[in-house]
Amino acid sequence: GAIGFNFLDFVYGQLPVAGVLVALYQLRNVAVERRFPRHHVVRSFLMIGLLGPAIYMVYPVVGPIFAYGTGTEHWAAVSVWADAWPTRQWAVAELWPTTPPPLSVPHPIEFDELTPRNCMPSLHTAWATAIFLHTRKGPRALRYAGTFWLVATLCATLGFGYHYGADLIAGVVFVLTVEAALRSYDRGWDRSGLQLVAYGATVFVALLASYRYLPMEMARHPWLYGPLLLLAMASVIYGYVRTTAGWEPKAAP
Template structure:
């Protein structure tokens, strides 16, 4: 809630921001004390929500023209972040309830082409001990906060210029969250720690998932992260109605990639933070057993295609952008089809399909970078006229 309010406050002056934050905290304190008195779960956010709704009322009743539009856009941006989070949680539940079988055997077989990276990184993460595990878990859970930090930097001049930039991270973030669950419904996958491990019970030592129900009885076998599954004819198998089918593609990888892209134009510390968050997210998604390696490749292609599509829309459907967006969508579709219909061939021929997968992802990365460079404004060199020599005065 407070992250959403922070996005909303980019349209306010500094004085208005302090007033809004103070009101939100004052509203939350009684709620906090009430929950603490009845020994309930201590959460914050009521004050931030009330402040955002109050700003919407002020925009409708006390503002006119461009100022009203700007304030409503700010409120809408903050509420979209909150609504996107709740909608995502609802979609995860829908995938678990409506997809009784999962396709993990297909993905795990295809993952042999990459050397089963989830199994390798899983052992490395376990070797770091509780400290390393908690650090990666913090990075994984606080991904939205990192996105808000980058977005606040991009939107830092809205209160001065009184307009939003043409494109920013929040747009990409929301579109990824909007389209991703649709792929979950087509390609339901629960992840290696659930399909080939003990699920939440595996991380009971650092106590990462204290309230997650056990899923070991639904697993194909207890193999993760010590023993990769053998290559055999894959088939769909049933799973519980609680665990989300949220692996293909890896949306955490997609969001971390978007943060990395949008932090490139920031100061050095922001660029370093974006790089760290991407690498740490990759380590967490693989090391915690949430995703397979082929999920990561699909997530990167997914993000670059969406990012290019949004920028192409802003540029009036530029031809080069349309071509690249179509290419990215084609590669993404080809990846999903190969995971579904060619997993055995991919697993048995890793020296062929492993480089092909990396080449497909690399081609999309190269195409994206090349297209973005074509759109960068050309620096024009203005030659200064040299002073004309004056004849000497005699």
């Protein structure tokens, strides 16, 4: 509907604004203290933006609305913003979201040079997760805002067909690995940090390999591989939470 689309489209498009608001809160005392905080969202955003497109080049995947659907024209009738970038001509067939794309052995599809290879991993998911992580120590309103922006961004990313669900799983693992590496760098690369980064990188590479070489096997057994993928993501989340909790300074009795 018009309300749901435009609301989520606004959230999806204004992700940088949310990042700026979090950065303003984290860097509010820089002028007084004459130093940057040890770990802040600007650095995380920059690293995600530097590493993510490189993976796009290694793993060029196009979202379902671009590959199998009518593109952004699907919502043209209800959008309050004019669409300046028609994408319908990129699709190989008009299937999604009316008809699920057929399951077949993956193969390259020829696209023009303007087609966004924007899927693996989902950087919107990575950036929204980074915002969520960096708002955990803020005031209650900021924590609620970070949670809202993450949930709304995930809904928009999936609902609009910009990404597949597998991309979101990879995006979460990707950003947690980046965050772990940045925080480990600040700490001098101790053993726990190295183990966390190595584990996150291993799971991320395993996800990419499984998406590339086992998609038909996973499609034939979704109730087996679906929970396994979610479990792999959950294991990285658990490792990150447990490891970083041990890095927090303990209050004196």
